[in-house]
Amino acid sequence: MRNISDIIEQHLKQILTNSQGVVEIKRSELADEFQCVPSQINYVISTRFTVEKGYIVESKRGGGGYIRITKVGLDRNKSLHRTILDIIGSSLTSREAEGFIHRLLEEQVISTREALMMRAVVCSDILALPPGVRDQVRASHLSAMLVAILKG
Template sequence: MRNISDIIEQHIKKIMTSSDGGIAEIKRGELADMFNCVPSQINYVISTRFTIEKGYVVESKRGGGGFIRITKVGLELKPTLHRAILDLMGSSLTAKEAEGLIHRLHEESVLTAREARMMRSVVCIDILGLTPATRDQIRANYLSAMLVALLKG
């Protein structure tokens, strides 16, 4: 049985696919009423399931007429793709951020399933048993090197 977060995520994705331009514009309170949950549950779904690493841009306007706009941003295969990804990653990357980025690249067919599995094994959470800050920097370096090699070839 799916949990409420999965159901809310699927509903938002359904809104995106049925709208022009793949944009979901929602009101947090209305969505919470629809699913009989607290508004913070909507915040949780948006902040964990619609991240930049997963290919979404979230904008919000607060106040009486406020809304949350979620846009799916596709990756286009260009010579500058690896530069854009490296800029997004920065010099440090948590295991969760790395997983989200790898998932998105696979979802967008930039990586094959095999390439994605290999990358996940290299950037897993237990990488080298170092301090978290050092581990996140090494993870970003490893992932950058792999992406540059794959996207140039």
Template sequence: MIGVDILSNISDIIEQYIKDILLSGQAGYVEIQRNDLADRFRCVPSQINYVISTRFTVERGYIVESKRGGGGYIRIRKMDLDKGGNVYQTVLRLIGRQISFREAEDVIQRLLEERLITQREARMLLAAVDGDLLQMAASERDRFRAQLLSVLLMAILKG
């Protein structure tokens, strides 16, 4: 289990490094080269792929673009929720007609980071959409989870 903790820690460090660059930059995005970042953190390039694909998702509020080949890069852009607009409608689009627990976690984390929900609300939402509690087929569970999360968020965000 030590190996898992070390990998998790490396992932956390890489994620924070990329977020720090995003916050300090004026462009609103960061362009990185996978191999350069892997060299910097003395890890394999697939570790960088893992961090980007799991920590910089649309549900968490990021757009990731990549250009392969010589001079290729990965561009990561943070999307802010339009707090002046209808946040609930934006969140509904993220949830869609079905959502996995992992995607639901990401949406809830993003709402927490944007300070649209409290820690307590986040814990309650996660408990409500936990797959272990929903004893049904996966496809039904993901549809039910999306409906449940949408209704609960309507009560919180529109309340």
């Protein structure tokens, strides 16, 4: 059985698909619809609709406030290689790396096998280093793997 976060995520993704990649919601209305607390909506949006996963989230607070979620594809007009390296940057947490690998897989930039290998190389268990250094090494490893894959 799926949990409420999964259900809310799927609902928002369905709306995004039907509305050509942009959705504006009122947090309280969505919470009422799913009979949950508004902080549950915040949790779903902040953990499942991140830049690494291909989303831009904007919010306006106040009486007429809203949350706007925009699905952003990889910029194929720009060099895909350059776009990916810009997103990765010089440091990447384990969660960010996982989100980014999932996005590349979802957009069919990499295969399932390549995603599994990337996950194995960038996981925290393998990188037994201090956190700041670990995040830099993770970004470097992921960037190097993607450069090799995209050139191949």
